[in-house]
Amino acid sequence: MNAKNFIIIGGGIAGLSAIKAIREENKTDSVLWVSDEDRMPYKRTKINKHIASGFSKDEFALTDHHWLMENHIELLFDTAETINTQKHELTFKHRGTLKYNKLIIATGKTPRLLNISGLPQEKIHQVHTARQVENIVRSAVKAKKYLVIGAGVEGVETVDQLVKLGKEVTLVERNNMVLKRFFTPKFAHLMEQSIKKAGVHLLLGIKDITYCETESGASLITIDGQEYKIDTIISSIGYLPNTKLAMDSDIKCNGGILVNEYLETSSPDVYAAGDADEHPLGQITGLWHAAEHQGHLAGLNACGKQLKLELKPFRMKTEVFGDYYFSVLPSSNSLTFIEEEKGNLVRDMYFKDDKIEALLMKNDGDRAKVYQQALMEKWSLAKIRKEIPL
Numbered sequence: 001m002n003a004k005n006f007i008i009i010g011g012g013i014a015g016l017s018a019i020k021a022i023r024e025e026n027k028t029d030s031v032l033w034v035s036d037e038d039r040m041p042y043k044r045t046k047i048n049k050h051i052a053s054g055f056s057k058d059e060f061a062l063t064d065h066h067w068l069m070e071n072h073i074e075l076l077f078d079t080a081e082t083i084n085t086q087k088h089e090l091t092f093k094h095r096g097t098l099k100y101n102k103l104i105i106a107t108g109k110t111p112r113l114l115n116i117s118g119l120p121q122e123k124i125h126q127v128h129t130a131r132q133v134e135n136i137v138r139s140a141v142k143a144k145k146y147l148v149i150g151a152g153v154e155g156v157e158t159v160d161q162l163v164k165l166g167k168e169v170t171l172v173e174r175n176n177m178v179l180k181r182f183f184t185p186k187f188a189h190l191m192e193q194s195i196k197k198a199g200v201h202l203l204l205g206i207k208d209i210t211y212c213e214t215e216s217g218a219s220l221i222t223i224d225g226q227e228y229k230i231d232t233i234i235s236s237i238g239y240l241p242n243t244k245l246a247m248d249s250d251i252k253c254n255g256g257i258l259v260n261e262y263l264e265t266s267s268p269d270v271y272a273a274g275d276a277d278e279h280p281l282g283q284i285t286g287l288w289h290a291a292e293h294q295g296h297l298a299g300l301n302a303c304g305k306q307l308k309l310e311l312k313p314f315r316m317k318t319e320v321f322g323d324y325y326f327s328v329l330p331s332s333n334s335l336t337f338i339e340e341e342k343g344n345l346v347r348d349m350y351f352k353d354d355k356i357e358a359l360l361m362k363n364d365g366d367r368a369k370v371y372q373q374a375l376m377e378k379w380s381l382a383k384i385r386k387e388i389p390l
Contacts, residue, residue, distance in 0.1 A: 003099035004032045006302060007090060009080045009245065010106030011035030012044060013288060014274030014295035016062050018104045021299025023071050031072070032098070036079040037129060040064070044108075045288055048127040048154055051161035054137050060130075083249035085267035102269050102302040105246060105257060106295060109239035109275040109286065114149060119211035123219070125234045127158050136234065140165055143231035147221055149209070151178040151202075153318050155236035156195065160320040163198050170201040170228055177204065182316040182327040187360050190346065194321040241276045241284060256284050261308045263298040273298035279311060289314040313358070313375050317368060324365035328375055330358035338381060342390040354380045364388075 006022055006029060008015045019033055035041050040061040047060065058064075068075055079093040083103065091097045111128050113121070125139070126132045136158075144167060148159050151173035162169045177188035178195070195202050203223060210222045219230045241256035252258045252266035256278030263271045274291035278284050285291065290312070297307055316327045323344075335350040335357055350358035355378035359371060370388055379387070 003030075003101070004074075005029035005101045006031045006104070007034065007098065007100040007102075008032070008104045008106060009034045009090075010108055010274070010276075011037055011041035011062075012106060012108050012274060012291065013062065014106035014108070014291040014298075015104070016041060017292045017295030018106060018271075018273060018299035018302070019071075019073060021296045022303055023073075025300060025303040025305070028072075029101075030074070032074045032076055033068075034076045034078060034080055034092075036077070038077070038131060040075075042130060044128075044130075047130050047133040048158050049161065051133060051137055051140070051158065052164035055130075057130075080245055081248070083245065083251070083267075083270070085249060085251065085270060088269065100269075103271070104295075104298050104302055105251075105265070105270065105272040105276060106274045106291075106298075107242040107245055107276045108291075110242040110244075111235065112238045112240055114235035114237055117210045119233070123233060125232060127154060127234065127236060128239075136232070139232050140167065144168055145229060145231045146170070146234060147172070147228065147230045147232070148234045148236060149173075150236035150238065151175075151204070152181060152236060152238060153179060153316060155234075156191065156320050157318060158234060158236060159195070159200055160198075163200060163321075168201075169199075170203065170223075170230070171195065172203045172206045172209070172223060174206050175204065178202075179327075182329060183325075184329070184348065184360060186348065187325065187327065187346075187362065190362060191320070191323070191325065194323055198321050239275070239286065241278065243276060246272070246276070254278050255282070262301050262306060263294060263309060264301070269302075271298040271302055279309070283311055285311065285314070287314045287316065315359075315368075315372055315375070317365075319365065324363050324368075326359070326361040326365070326368050326371060328358050329360070340390055345390065347390075349381070349384070351381060356381070356384065 008018050040058045042060040078095050082091045111126050125136050146162050146167050146169045148155050148171045159169050159171050212220050221228045221230050243253040246257045247253050257272040257276050259272050259277050265272050273294040275286050313328045318325050330350040338349045340347050344363045346362040348360045
């Protein structure tokens with residue numbers, strides 16, 4: 001039976017970051033990278049932002065074959081089905097069984113299932129994988145009326161792209177504001193104004209959605225008693241950690257794969273990093289740079305380091321309807337609040353003992369990295385006004 005020193009499961013940024021960290025410490029041991037998609041691992045956050053323009057198969061690839069060969073990384077397109085953690089064996093759908101010395105699970109997240117009365121799952125589009133987004137791009141040739149369910153970051157970005165294609169879009173959300181996970185009511189209102197100005201039919205606080213087909217076969221959606229004829233339905237109602245492989249292999253999970261501060265799972269020599277994880281205080285991060293950071297740490301620890309994870313305040317950023325948004329929400333109501341505006345630039349800052357703890361900003365994207373640095377280093381208000389003046 002073949003054996004690999006390191007196997008990394010998951011073709012996202014956490015997986016690649018783990019591999020780069022391993023190669024920082026170890027130039028020669030065998031490394032196998034496993035992806036269950038149909039192309040080079042890619043930057044997933046790019047795909048739904050390019051519905052209007054379309055994209056080539058490997059346009060957003062995280063790396064290329066030359067880098068993999070140069071660093072002696074074997075890339076396997078297959079699905080990992082079970083892990084025998086006692087024997088250190090991993091069984092694949094096609095490849096068979098391999099032994100590992102160290103295993104890193106970076107399986108990411110999986111879309112929540114949308115359940116609407118009468119609506120078959122095969123009629124629901126997702127924007128999680130490149131292939132799913134390619135299906136939406138193809139649908140745009142004929143479809144004119146779109147329903148997007150879920151007004152989180154991904155849903156709003158998808159709507160922005162459909163508007164650029166000249167489509168009629170209805171956006172619905174069960175909460176009473178958009179981007180509830182990342183915005184204060186003030187910033188949600190700013191974005192809602194832009195959405196409506198773009199001609200999108202925005203419906204918040206939705207209670208009931210049902211589906212049926214007309215005699216001609218057209219899709220008819222009823223939203224809180226109001227009927228809408230729809231050509232294409234897109235679900236963007238959030239994600240759950242992809243714990244299937246870990247659970248099937250008796251690795252302890254709760255909401256996500258349970259890891260300690262060193263990103264070790266309940267099984268020896270098995271680590272987990274990124275969106276699939278649940279951290280010691282119950283945190284599930286779900287942001288690109290957080291996954292990148294965790295992957296790097298998991299890779300180093302798999303090489304024998306003992307580095308503790310510190311969950312940092314990584315930001316959410318998005319650019320839609322001509323506006324740029326940046327958000328790190330405050331963790332408590334006891335912080336000192338400072339709001340500043342100049343023209344179309346808006347920033348709300350939250351301080352504790354004159355050290356910045358949280359920030360929401362609109363339309364200052366050119367300085368986003370400086371704002372991130374300020375949050376990481378906990379700048380004072382005076383330093384922010386000096387280094388990032390309005």
